[in-house]
Amino acid sequence: MPPTEKHFVTSRNRVGQDYVELHRWIDDPVNKNERHDFTRIWEFGPTIRDRFGEEGVSEYIEHLREDMENKFAKLLGEPSAELLQALRYFGIRPNRAPEIKESDLNLLRRAGMAAADIAHSLKVAEKALELAKRTKQPLDLELVARGALFHDLGKARTHAMEHGMIGAEMGRELGLPPEITAIMEKHIRGGLSSQEAAELGLPIKDYTLHRLEERIVIYADRLTDIITEGLVALASEAEAEQRFEEILRDMVKYGKNRPTTERYFNYHREIQGLMAL
Ligand SMILES: [Fe+2]
Ligand SMILES: [Fe+2]
Numbered sequence: 001m002p003p004t005e006k007h008f009v010t011s012r013n014r015v016g017q018d019y020v021e022l023h024r025w026i027d028d029p030v031n032k033n034e035r036h037d038f039t040r041i042w043e044f045g046p047t048i049r050d051r052f053g054e055e056g057v058s059e060y061i062e063h064l065r066e067d068m069e070n071k072f073a074k075l076l077g078e079p080s081a082e083l084l085q086a087l088r089y090f091g092i093r094p095n096r097a098p099e100i101k102e103s104d105l106n107l108l109r110r111a112g113m114a115a116a117d118i119a120h121s122l123k124v125a126e127k128a129l130e131l132a133k134r135t136k137q138p139l140d141l142e143l144v145a146r147g148a149l150f151h152d153l154g155k156a157r158t159h160a161m162e163h164g165m166i167g168a169e170m171g172r173e174l175g176l177p178p179e180i181t182a183i184m185e186k187h188i189r190g191g192l193s194s195q196e197a198a199e200l201g202l203p204i205k206d207y208t209l210h211r212l213e214e215r216i217v218i219y220a221d222r223l224t225d226i227i228t229e230g231l232v233a234l235a236s237e238a239e240a241e242q243r244f245e246e247i248l249r250d251m252v253k254y255g256k257n258r259p260t261t262e263r264y265f266n267y268h269r270e271i272q273g274l275m276a277l
Contacts, residue, residue, distance in 0.1 A: 003027065003067075010066060011059050013102040014109075019059050022052050026063050038064055068092050085237070097129045099145035107174060108149065112156040123228060124148040127237075128220035132213070135274040140213055147183035148217045150176060154184065161200060164188040183214050189256055190218050190263040209267075219267040226254060244268050 001009070004027045008018040026035045034040055041061065048056050072079075072087060073094035079087070087094060100122070108118050125148035132144045154167025168185035176184075186207040189196070191214075198204045209215045226232055226240045232247055234240055240247070248255035248264055255261040 003070075007063050007066065010062070010102060014062065014106055015055055015059065017055075019052065019056060022048065022056050022059060023063060026060065036064060036067060065091055069094050069096065081237070093126075097126065097141075097145065099129060099141045100125050100149065104146060104149050108153065108156075111153055111170060111174075113153065114155070117152055117155045120224065120228070121149050121152055124151065124217065124221050124224045127224050127227075128217045131216050131220055131271060131275070135212075135216070135271060136277070137212060137274060139216070143179055143183075143211075143213045144216055146176075146180050147213065148220060150180055151184050151187045151217060151221060161188055161202065165202060179211075183217055186214065187218055187221060189260045190222070190267065193259070196259060212270075215267045216271060219264070219271050222248075222254060222264055241268075241272065 004023050007023040007027075008020055011017060011019045011023070026032065028035070035044060041064075044060070045057050048060050052059070069092055072092060076083065076094060079094065084094070105118065105122065108121060113121070125145050128144045128148040129141060132139045132141055150167070150171055152163060152167065153170050154163030154165070156170070157163070157166050164185050164187055168181040171181040171184050186192075186209060188202070188207070191209040192200070192202070192207040194204050194206050197207060209218060223237075223240050223244070226244075226247055227234065227237050231251065231253070232240070232243075234243075245265055245268065248261050255264070
């Protein structure tokens with residue numbers, strides 16, 4: 001498919017419209033160089049807003065981002081972790097895992113999740129896939145990616161503890177498979193026992209994480225908070241894994257309470273053990 005037409009498809013997946021005219025305007029052979037220069041977004045932005053609305057401006061920026069991702073993906077081959085981190089800092093994700101689908105991100109947007117919560121979900125999905133691949137176990141990577149992407153869907157309605165339960169209901173309404181809604185429902189505090197659920201006023205059932213895919217998502221969720229929230233000074237993402245137990249022991253925000261900390265320790269030890277094999 002020619003590059004301009006690819007942009008029609010990604011716009012359609014993202015916002016439900018092709019923005020044919022906009023993408024043809026950006027890729028116009030005579031002017032494409034200046035229209036891809038991000039220092040000139042301010043210059044073209046107002047005209048684009050007048051013609052295509054604010055969504056048009058946002059699709060313009062997405063167009064530039066997609067082009068950067070494709071160019072970097074071609075040029076870099078297998079980039080180092082540091083380089084990937086640097087590119088991600090600017091919102092550029094070359095070689096995005098095929099398991100992370102634009103249509104799923106779109107479901108999160110349409111459900112009304114805040115941009116920060118979507119960014120968190122995306123980061124958890126990337127981290128979970130990275131961990132899953134490092135374990136070299138025969139895992140269902142689609143379940144890892146989608147379970148991670150959707151785990152906080154309930155935050156579209158509430159950030160309270162019930163976001164697990166509410167998210168699972170929303171997921172069922174969207175027709176997500178039960179193994180994904182299970183992750184959404186069970187991710188609170190890393191998988192509660194029925195007794196803890198009763199104490200917290202949640203529906204009384206066993207929220208134990210039976211599948212390795214589920215435990216990887218929950219471990220990635222905790223690591224992502226530690227990595228992205230800036231409360232712990234870290235030189236690298238790897239340091240969050242190395243100091244995981246110390247961080248959870250020292251910081252109630254991450255360790256919560258004794259049974260929760262113990263569960264996270266178990267996931268950490270199990271997954272690190274597999275990765276060390
Ligand atoms: Fe959550
Ligand atoms: Fe989360």
